[in-house]
Amino acid sequence: MGSRAIVFSFLLLFFLQVNGQILDFAAAGDPFGGSFWPFGSHFNFFRPAPQPWWKGPNVCIERRQIGKDTENETRSTENVDPDAIANHFEAALTFSSCIETPDKYECTTKTNVHGDEKTHNVRYKCCHGYVKSRRQQICILQEEMKPLMEVFDKYNGSNFKNLVKDVNFDEKFAKTNYTVFLPQDSSLDKYVEQLSDMNQIEVTKRESSNSANEMILNHIIPGIIDLNDYSNEDILYTENNNSTIRLNFYPTPNGGKLVTANCVRIPKANIFASNGMVHLVDTAIESPKSTIQEIIDQNPKFSTFKSALEASDLQGILKEPGQHTVYLPTNEAFDALDETTKEKILTGKGCAATILKHHLTTHTVCTAAVIQNATVHDMDIDIINMERKNDEVFIDGKAKIIEGDILATDGVIHSLDKLIIPNTALEINDVLSNKNLSKFQEIVSKAGLTETLQNLKDATFFVPFDEAFAEPEAQNYLEKIQDDPEKLKELVLYHIVKGEMQVDDMVETSLVPTNVEGKQLRVKVFPFFSNIFLKTLSPPPMVQCATLTRVEEKACGAVVHEIDKVLVPPTQNLLEILDNDPRLSTFRSLLTGTKLEEKLQDANETLTVLAVTNYAFGKYKYDLEALRENKTLADNVLKRHVIKRPVCCQELSYGDQIFNRWSTFGDPFQTGNSQVIKDCDKIATNGILHTVSAFMYRHQ
Numbered sequence: 001m002g003s004r005a006i007v008f009s010f011l012l013l014f015f016l017q018v019n020g021q022i023l024d025f026a027a028a029g030d031p032f033g034g035s036f037w038p039f040g041s042h043f044n045f046f047r048p049a050p051q052p053w054w055k056g057p058n059v060c061i062e063r064r065q066i067g068k069d070t071e072n073e074t075r076s077t078e079n080v081d082p083d084a085i086a087n088h089f090e091a092a093l094t095f096s097s098c099i100e101t102p103d104k105y106e107c108t109t110k111t112n113v114h115g116d117e118k119t120h121n122v123r124y125k126c127c128h129g130y131v132k133s134r135r136q137q138i139c140i141l142q143e144e145m146k147p148l149m150e151v152f153d154k155y156n157g158s159n160f161k162n163l164v165k166d167v168n169f170d171e172k173f174a175k176t177n178y179t180v181f182l183p184q185d186s187s188l189d190k191y192v193e194q195l196s197d198m199n200q201i202e203v204t205k206r207e208s209s210n211s212a213n214e215m216i217l218n219h220i221i222p223g224i225i226d227l228n229d230y231s232n233e234d235i236l237y238t239e240n241n242n243s244t245i246r247l248n249f250y251p252t253p254n255g256g257k258l259v260t261a262n263c264v265r266i267p268k269a270n271i272f273a274s275n276g277m278v279h280l281v282d283t284a285i286e287s288p289k290s291t292i293q294e295i296i297d298q299n300p301k302f303s304t305f306k307s308a309l310e311a312s313d314l315q316g317i318l319k320e321p322g323q324h325t326v327y328l329p330t331n332e333a334f335d336a337l338d339e340t341t342k343e344k345i346l347t348g349k350g351c352a353a354t355i356l357k358h359h360l361t362t363h364t365v366c367t368a369a370v371i372q373n374a375t376v377h378d379m380d381i382d383i384i385n386m387e388r389k390n391d392e393v394f395i396d397g398k399a400k401i402i403e404g405d406i407l408a409t410d411g412v413i414h415s416l417d418k419l420i421i422p423n424t425a426l427e428i429n430d431v432l433s434n435k436n437l438s439k440f441q442e443i444v445s446k447a448g449l450t451e452t453l454q455n456l457k458d459a460t461f462f463v464p465f466d467e468a469f470a471e472p473e474a475q476n477y478l479e480k481i482q483d484d485p486e487k488l489k490e491l492v493l494y495h496i497v498k499g500e501m502q503v504d505d506m507v508e509t510s511l512v513p514t515n516v517e518g519k520q521l522r523v524k525v526f527p528f529f530s531n532i533f534l535k536t537l538s539p540p541p542m543v544q545c546a547t548l549t550r551v552e553e554k555a556c557g558a559v560v561h562e563i564d565k566v567l568v569p570p571t572q573n574l575l576e577i578l579d580n581d582p583r584l585s586t587f588r589s590l591l592t593g594t595k596l597e598e599k600l601q602d603a604n605e606t607l608t609v610l611a612v613t614n615y616a617f618g619k620y621k622y623d624l625e626a627l628r629e630n631k632t633l634a635d636n637v638l639k640r641h642v643i644k645r646p647v648c649c650q651e652l653s654y655g656d657q658i659f660n661r662w663s664t665f666g667d668p669f670q671t672g673n674s675q676v677i678k679d680c681d682k683i684a685t686n687g688i689l690h691t692v693s694a695f696m697y698r699h700q
Contacts, residue, residue, distance in 0.1 A: 053132060054105040054124035058139035064121040103132060103228045128224055129272045145274040148173050148180060155271065155280055159188040160219070167213045169220070178276040179225035181245065181261055187283035214240050218287045221245070224277045227259060227269045233323050233364060236261075243287035244409060246323070250369040261285055263366035263405040263412060288407040292326055293318045295408055302415075304334040304346070305356075311348035312356055317379070324411035325365040325376075327384070327395055329419040330402075337419060351425035351556035358382060358422045364411050367393050367404040382424050382554075396420050424554040428453050428461065431555040435562070439469045440495075443478075447488035453496075457557030460501040460512075462521070462543050464566045474566035490516055494569045497521055500559045503551050506541060519569055522606075522646060543567070545648035545681040545688065574609050574684045575600040584691065586617045587641075590627050594635045596642065600686075607687040608643040612695045613678065622695050640696040646688050649680035 053059070098107040104125040111118050126132050126139035133140045146154070149170055152161040160183055164170050172178070217240035225236060227247070236245040250258045259266040264281045271278040296302045296318075305328055309315045318324060334342060345352045357379040365376050365386075370393050374386045387394050393401045399418035406413035423431065429450060432441045440463050444450055468474060481487035493515035499505075501512065506525045513520055524542045541548045546565035553560040572580065575597065578588040591597045599605055617624070627634040679691035 050137075052100075052105070053137045053139065054100075056138050058127050058130045058141075059124055060127040062123045062125070064123075066119045066121075102134075123229070125226075125229075128277075129274075142272060145272050148178065148273045148276050148278065151271060151273045151278050152180075152182060155182060155268075155278065156185045157182040157278075157280075159183075159185045160216075163188075163212055163216055167216055169216055173275055176222065176275075177224050178239075179221045179223060179279070180276060181219045181221075181264075181266075181279050181281045181285055183219065183281055183284045214287075215284065217241075218243055218245075218285055219281075225279075226277065227266070227279065238287070240287060243289075245285060246364060248364050248366060248369070250366075250374075253372055258369060258371070260366050260368050262288070262407055263364075263368060265368045286407055288409045290408060291318075291410050292324055292408040292413060295406065295413060296326075296328070301330050301332075302328055304331045305329055305359075308334075308345050308348075308352065308356055311346055312353040313348070314353060314356055317357075317360065318410075322362055322410070323364045325361040325363065326411070326413045327359040327399070327401075327416050327420070328413050329359070329399070329416045333399070333417055333419045341421070345419075350427075354380060354425040354556065355419070355421055358384065358420055358425065359416075366412060367401060367414065378422075380424065382422055396422070425556050428456065428555045428558050428560070431553060431558075431560055432463065435463075435550075435553060435560070437463050437465065437562070439466045440464055440492075443488055444492055446482075447485060447492050449489060449492050453492075456496070458498065458500055459515070459558045460497045460499060461555075461558060461560045462495045462497070462546070462548075462563050462567065463560055464495075464546070464563050465549065468546075468564055468566050471565065473568065477566070477568050490569055491566075494519055494521075495567055500557070502559055503541060503548075516569060521567070524646075524648070524651070539650065542648060542650055544683055545650060547650055568683070570683045570685045572684055573601050573603065573686045574607060574689055577682055577684055577689050578609075578611060581611075583613050583615075584611045586614045586624075587612045590624065590634055590638060593631050594638060596635055596638050599642075603686055605686050606646055608645065608647045609687065609689045610641040610643075610677070610692045611689055612641070613691050613693065616693045616695060620694065622697060627697070637697050641692075648688060649677065649690065 096107060096109045098105065100106075104123055106121065106123045109120045109122070111120065129142060129145050130139040131142045132138070149161055149164070152158065152164075160180075164173075218238050220239045221236050222239065230236075230247050232247070232249045234247045236247065237243070238245060245261050248260045248263070250260070252258050259269060261279070261281055262285045264283055264285050266279050266281055268280040271280070290298070296306050306315075309317070318326070334345070337345070344350045345355060360379045361376050361384070362379060363376070365374075370386045370388045372388060376384050376386070378384050385396050387397065393404065393414075395401065395414075395416060399416040399420050401414045402417050403415040406415065423434075426434070429441065429444075432438075432444075444453060464474075469478070477491075481491065496515045497512045498515065499512075501523075503525065506523050510523050511520045512523055521543050526538045526541070539547075541551070543561075543563060544565075544567050546563040546567060548561045549564050550562035553562070575591075578584050578591070578600070591600070599607065600609065627637060677690045677692050682689040
């Protein structure tokens with residue numbers, strides 16, 4: 001045994017011997033500090049964990065209690081023992097949960113005392129002026145704190161400071177703690193000049209305060225507001241008759257966070273003062289006084305949008321609780337539409353409601369949040385793209401914000417120069433044009449179905465891409481029916497199924513009715529495709545053995561899936577296909593008189609047939625006389641060429657329990673008996689037929 005092994009064994013044995021004593025030392029309160037412990041600091045990992053930072057010095061708490069009829073909050077400015085708080089509620093404890101973030105430790109406890117349920121929230125954080133040291137895990141003094149008026153000077157707020165003095169609000173700072181949203185000097189230069197000339201502030205187009213006193217009070221909130229304690233859409237109440245400041249938090253491209261107050265950017269937050277807190281803002285904050293609905297009602301340039309909402313029975317949507325953003329087209333934006341589109345929107349027809357809801361969100365989106373590109377969701381969960389170019393913001397690459405951040409008490413309005421029609425509200429013919437599916441669109445026109453499709457709702461389109469029409473089978477079929485309007489109509493309607501079918505609505509294998517009476521399409525979705533993590537391992541969905549190359553392009557009342565084949569409506573059953581293909585005459589003759597012959601013409605069956613070519617029979621010189629004489633034997637042998645479910649060639653390329661996907665002959669598919677599939681996916685009314693190069697029977 002090596003020396004290292006001997007030393008390790010000794011240490012292990014010693015540890016096992018003294019392990020029973022360790023608990024005794026722990027019980028005595030000094031498990032590893034006495035002279036008995038021989039290994040000293042090398043075993044520090046056995047020492048008790050240090051106490052958490054929130055039990056250390058310079059930690060204060062805020063307590064909030066919510067009962068049946070009351071809600072109150074108290075804030076402590078001195079250290080409090082957290083265990084004392086826990087013991088206070090111990091007897092009545094019903095539920096407790098705690099969470100720690102980089103800046104605070106917060107516990108929520110629900111109690112029930114004699115049927116009186118209450119919620120107690122206790123938040124531990126560094127006291128005012130202290131910050132948590134990430135390295136030392138304690139609260140340390142950030143810097144020497146100055147009074148608010150001195151902080152204003154340090155952070156380019158002298159204009160605001162002078163205005164505070166003019167309205168004698170500096171005297172209040174000496175008596176009470178305040179939080180101030182401090183506009184920078186440059187943003188108030190023009191205002192100060194106007195004030196000196198007019199002795200009052202000019203009323204702005206967005207209902208700004210009409211006096212210096214109100215303007216100052218709009219930026220001041222009683223108490224100390226640490227923005228780390230607040231979340232998106234939280235509301236603060238100012239000294240100006242409880243006017244509101246809405247906080248919004250947005251992610252930035254570099255992984256950071258952008259904060260706004262009434263849509264004004266806060267470049268620096270949480271600046272400590274001895275008598276309060278300061279948050280810098282880019283410009284003066286306006287105070288909203290009207291709701292979104294009231295602003296629309298009172299402004300004649302938005303009257304067309306108001307009428308459109310009423311026509312689609314959406315007039316109450318802006319009165320629902322919560323915060324909204326409205327991308328609001330002006331009357332001129334509506335007038336720029338073509339008459340047909342404008343008439344539909346103003347009468348609530350077609351997808352007018354979808355168009356209007358694309359201009360609404362259920363949260364506040366300020367223009368400051370758009371640094372480069374940003375996306376939000378409309379009221380139908382469809383994406384709205386926002387992009388900033390040369391300090392202008394564009395919506396969906398089509399409309400420009402001509403007046404942004406019109407504040408309301410329940411959100412914000414951005415005035416647009418154009419009305420946006422999302423893809424989900426486009427008519428089907430427009431979608432086909434946009435996606436360059438022109439060949440299918442030509443057949444639609446030739447069949448006289450353009451207007452029919454325009455008015456078709458609650459439908460799913462499987463549209464072949466243009467290259468699919470160059471395939472021999474598609475070309476041959478189109479040549480046969482090119483002068484037959486009814487057949488062209490049938491071809492188009494065969495690609496359309498009833499109901500809006502998204503991929504999530506598709507089951508593993510299903511038959512769906514088309515718009516051709518009595519005709520169905522078989523849809524196949526592979527198991528992994530619906531799993532977001534395994535999707536790349538799965539083949540795409542198929543319909544009638546055609547692959548979906550692009551899925552879920554939504555249109556007005558429809559869903560469009562692009563496919564790689566033209567779907568030819570089948571007119572023959574499996575037996576009739578065999579009857580009409582001279583290359584399969586030998587295989588067909590063996591079926592005569594068998595029970596399998598009956599199955600291949602049964603409309604209720606759905607089978608896959610592997611039909612052997614005459615060439616294969618001749619090449620390998622099979623002894624077929626026994627099969628012709630013994631129909632029971634023929635049935636048993638021929639059944640090996642029939643699968644009791646539909647199987648497309650595309651499925652075989654991803655492996656199938658019936659087939660071996662590898663071929664020694666360089667062909668794409670091969671059966672388990674060395675049969676190579678030569679001709680794929682002949683669709684019958686009751687199944688699928690493939691031709692193969694070998695017969696599953698002994699040969700001479």
